[in-house]
Amino acid sequence: MRIDYRRSLEKAARQMILIHRPDTLVKLILRAIQRTVKVRHAGMFIYDKSRDAYVVKISRGFSGLKIPSGFAKLNADNPLITYFTDQRLPFDRGSLLWDKIRRLKPLRRDKKTAAFISSLKFNLSLYSARACIPSFCRRELVAVLFLGEKINRKSFVEEEVGFLSVLASDMAMAIKNAWLVEDLNQQLERNKRLLLQVVSALASSIEAKDQYTKGHTERVVDCAMQIARRLKHTVDSQAWSSFTEELKVAALLHDIGKIGIPEVVLNKPDVLSEEERRIIQKHPLIGQSILGHIEGFESVLLGVKYHHERYDGCGYPEGLKGKKIPFVAAIIALADAFDAMTSDRPYRQALSLAETLEEVRRNRGKQFSPIVVDAFLKIYENKDSR
Amino acid sequence: MRIDYRRSLEKAARQMILIHRPDTLVKLILRAIQRTVKVRHAGMFIYDKSRDAYVVKISRGFSGLKIPSGFAKLNADNPLITYFTDQRLPFDRGSLLWDKIRRLKPLRRDKKTAAFISSLKFNLSLYSARACIPSFCRRELVAVLFLGEKINRKSFVEEEVGFLSVLASDMAMAIKNAWLVEDLNQQLERNKRLLLQVVSALASSIEAKDQYTKGHTERVVDCAMQIARRLKHTVDSQAWSSFTEELKVAALLHDIGKIGIPEVVLNKPDVLSEEERRIIQKHPLIGQSILGHIEGFESVLLGVKYHHERYDGCGYPEGLKGKKIPFVAAIIALADAFDAMTSDRPYRQALSLAETLEEVRRNRGKQFSPIVVDAFLKIYENKDSR
Numbered sequence: 001m002r003i004d005y006r007r008s009l010e011k012a013a014r015q016m017i018l019i020h021r022p023d024t025l026v027k028l029i030l031r032a033i034q035r036t037v038k039v040r041h042a043g044m045f046i047y048d049k050s051r052d053a054y055v056v057k058i059s060r061g062f063s064g065l066k067i068p069s070g071f072a073k074l075n076a077d078n079p080l081i082t083y084f085t086d087q088r089l090p091f092d093r094g095s096l097l098w099d100k101i102r103r104l105k106p107l108r109r110d111k112k113t114a115a116f117i118s119s120l121k122f123n124l125s126l127y128s129a130r131a132c133i134p135s136f137c138r139r140e141l142v143a144v145l146f147l148g149e150k151i152n153r154k155s156f157v158e159e160e161v162g163f164l165s166v167l168a169s170d171m172a173m174a175i176k177n178a179w180l181v182e183d184l185n186q187q188l189e190r191n192k193r194l195l196l197q198v199v200s201a202l203a204s205s206i207e208a209k210d211q212y213t214k215g216h217t218e219r220v221v222d223c224a225m226q227i228a229r230r231l232k233h234t235v236d237s238q239a240w241s242s243f244t245e246e247l248k249v250a251a252l253l254h255d256i257g258k259i260g261i262p263e264v265v266l267n268k269p270d271v272l273s274e275e276e277r278r279i280i281q282k283h284p285l286i287g288q289s290i291l292g293h294i295e296g297f298e299s300v301l302l303g304v305k306y307h308h309e310r311y312d313g314c315g316y317p318e319g320l321k322g323k324k325i326p327f328v329a330a331i332i333a334l335a336d337a338f339d340a341m342t343s344d345r346p347y348r349q350a351l352s353l354a355e356t357l358e359e360v361r362r363n364r365g366k367q368f369s370p371i372v373v374d375a376f377l378k379i380y381e382n383k384d385s386r
Numbered sequence: 387m388r389i390d391y392r393r394s395l396e397k398a399a400r401q402m403i404l405i406h407r408p409d410t411l412v413k414l415i416l417r418a419i420q421r422t423v424k425v426r427h428a429g430m431f432i433y434d435k436s437r438d439a440y441v442v443k444i445s446r447g448f449s450g451l452k453i454p455s456g457f458a459k460l461n462a463d464n465p466l467i468t469y470f471t472d473q474r475l476p477f478d479r480g481s482l483l484w485d486k487i488r489r490l491k492p493l494r495r496d497k498k499t500a501a502f503i504s505s506l507k508f509n510l511s512l513y514s515a516r517a518c519i520p521s522f523c524r525r526e527l528v529a530v531l532f533l534g535e536k537i538n539r540k541s542f543v544e545e546e547v548g549f550l551s552v553l554a555s556d557m558a559m560a561i562k563n564a565w566l567v568e569d570l571n572q573q574l575e576r577n578k579r580l581l582l583q584v585v586s587a588l589a590s591s592i593e594a595k596d597q598y599t600k601g602h603t604e605r606v607v608d609c610a611m612q613i614a615r616r617l618k619h620t621v622d623s624q625a626w627s628s629f630t631e632e633l634k635v636a637a638l639l640h641d642i643g644k645i646g647i648p649e650v651v652l653n654k655p656d657v658l659s660e661e662e663r664r665i666i667q668k669h670p671l672i673g674q675s676i677l678g679h680i681e682g683f684e685s686v687l688l689g690v691k692y693h694h695e696r697y698d699g700c701g702y703p704e705g706l707k708g709k710k711i712p713f714v715a716a717i718i719a720l721a722d723a724f725d726a727m728t729s730d731r732p733y734r735q736a737l738s739l740a741e742t743l744e745e746v747r748r749n750r751g752k753q754f755s756p757i758v759v760d761a762f763l764k765i766y767e768n769k770d771s772r
Contacts, residue, residue: 014552015559017402017556017559017562018559018562137404170400173401173403173404174403177403180567181566181567184570184571184574185570187574188573188577190681191574191577191578192577194681194682194683195577195581197680197681197683198584198585198683199584201676201679202585202588202642202676205642205645205646205676206592206645209645256588259591259592259594259645260594262649290588290590290591291587293583293587294580294583294584294587295579296576297580297584
């Protein structure tokens with residue numbers, strides 16, 4: 001075996017640790033094996049927990065020679081697997097070579113072994129495999145590497161098989177590692193989705209107390225997210241994903257403080273008295289006190305606390321002005337006001353879309369942040385031009 | 387360089403991928419290097435993002451020879467680092483060897499380089515380092531391996547340095563991988579904590595509407611978790627961690643449906659009328675409808691929906707009996723009833739602890755599940771015996 005071929009395979013194996021998608025990993029290594037060992041085809045059967053079987057993820061080779069997709073699964077009791085896993089069989093757990101199996105004399109063995117050997121031969125020819133090399137990680141068979149005939153038609157020599165075995169167990173470790181990273185990423189995604197769903201469910205249950213604003217939260221979230229997308233260029237690209245996540249949670253929870261407002265005030269069908277308005281206007285601060293102790297919720301809190309501030313400083317609770325109003329809050333403020341204007345209230349009818357857009361334009365730099373207004377108007381200008 | 391020493395180091399390097407704690411990883415490899423290359427000491431400076439410096443995590447060697455802990459940090463502008471990272475310097479980015487630097491003639495170079503070389507020498511002697519080998523991952527200097535004098539006092543030969551360089555870049559990749567896994571695990575933990583905090587905050591804000599039950603949710607969670615701990619042997623050990631997480635969330639949210647009950651009914655200071663009782667008894671089903679669409683919340687939902695079922699089948703909403711009542715719900719049912727009995731209500735005084743325990747005992751197999759009662763009683767029996 002030439003040293004440069006070992007080197008190039010070793011180099012490929014080294015990179016495996018940085019690849020965290022099992023498919024990409026296997027593709028890379030198979031390509032390297034095929035190029036250097038010069039076999040007609042190479043495939044990898046990888047254990048699939050959910051099916052308790054070994055499944056071909058990637059198979060490379062000349063058309064008609066590579067593992068046909070109809071034979072893409074080996075059950076855990078297939079002889080090509082039990083050869084490696086069944087400790088009762090009279091074989092070591094090393095590589096399975098066509099040239100070695102072919103020469104075995106079944107007559108000198110018991111009937112059961114003879115049957116097993118002929119079944120092995122049958123399966124090896126089915127996959128045109130000249131060598132099957134196990135990928136063990138600790139004692140677990142993670143995968144099996146299938147190699148077709150060498151292009152020069154020679155047998156695999158012991159040194160080659162030894163080297164490929166080491167490579168195969170490197171692959172096993174890399175695959176396990178990739179599985180772990182994949183699994184952690186999936187868990188993380190699931191957890192993020194779960195948080196959003198829980199927050200949504202609780203936010204809408206609280207909103208349900210306020211009988212005039214059904215669906216309000218959902219619409220505010222939608223509108224805020226649309227505005228944000230048009231402001232993407234103003235946000236640092238690394239921070240973008242957490243910015244949108246936080247904006248979404250803040251939009252979902254912007255009225256959470258209404259839980260602390262008595263139902264009689266919340267559901268009053270008439271215009272509110274000065275005193276009642278004062279009570280309602282406590283909701284951003286009540287929201288802050290509800291969410292205030294949650295680690296990592298700092299931005300969400302800003303959105304909840306300041307979504308009734310005005311650009312000209314005449315809002316509440318603090319009368320913040322201009323750029324002092326957190327960006328998240330400025331976006332929610334417009335989305336919230338937009339939904340209020342376009343919804344019926346017992347004491348007034350909804351504005352038309354044209355009237356609402358005019359109102360928003362008129363309040364650019366007064367009630368609303370100019371850049372937020374500009375982004376918002378683009379949504380509807382785009383809609384008009386469609 | 388003897389082949390067996392290469393092999394044993396290569397084998398150690400192969401295992402690195404499975405080790406996801408950076409410290410353990412470095413410890414393992416340094417031990418292998420020290421044992422096989424036979425140096426007086428070996429240490430590894432690993433990049434620490436938060437400090438923008440290279441920090442010794444592990445240093446092994448004979449006492450007095452290993453890197454002293456007072457010198458455990460190299461800033462990114464230390465010559466031992468810029469030697470590898472500063473492209474303007476007239477050196478390749480390969481290994482830094484004492485024997486090579488010692489022989490350099492600064493006179494033939496410019497003053498700046500001469501100063502740099504003498505500073506390099508000074509720093510190398512400070513750490514008694516005979517070789518510094520960079521760990522690059524792609525173009526990033528992840529770590530630097532420091533080796534002391536060989537025990538046989540000979541110089542490092544080129545082949546050794548080449549081999550150790552490859553090993554060092556394997557380490558760099560393994561360290562990067564370990565960082566990634568560590569980071570994902572931390573994010574996951576943070577997310578789980580966040581979910582619990584958000585659920586807690588919202589649950590207590592809702593509970594705040596019900597003025598007679600302040601702190602109730604928190605006490606139910608505590609009691610339910612204590613009961614669960616005493617039932618650990620009855621739960622499959624693999625499922626234990628998710629079981630307790632789900633129980634905790636379910637206990638936090640068990641009364642979430644009360645958000646749908648009018649405040650006048652919820653806060654009525656007298657005993658409830660039949661009609662009012664019927665309204666209040668809707669809260670488990672309202673809870674179910676609030677949380678019903680959340681993926682992965684199936685167990686939580688069972689706890690919320692069935693926490694007012696009774697073991698004898700006389701509970702609500704479905705009159706489930708005995709073991710048909712989900713375990714999570716049976717635990718919350720007792721914790722909930724326990725807190726209600728030991729709390730004052732406007733229309734009755736709290737029971738004493740002794741009276742409550744007697745009441746729980748009397749209801750074993752009637753209102754409450756026998757195994758849950760037994761676990762519960764152990765908490766207080768243990769408290770008595772202390």
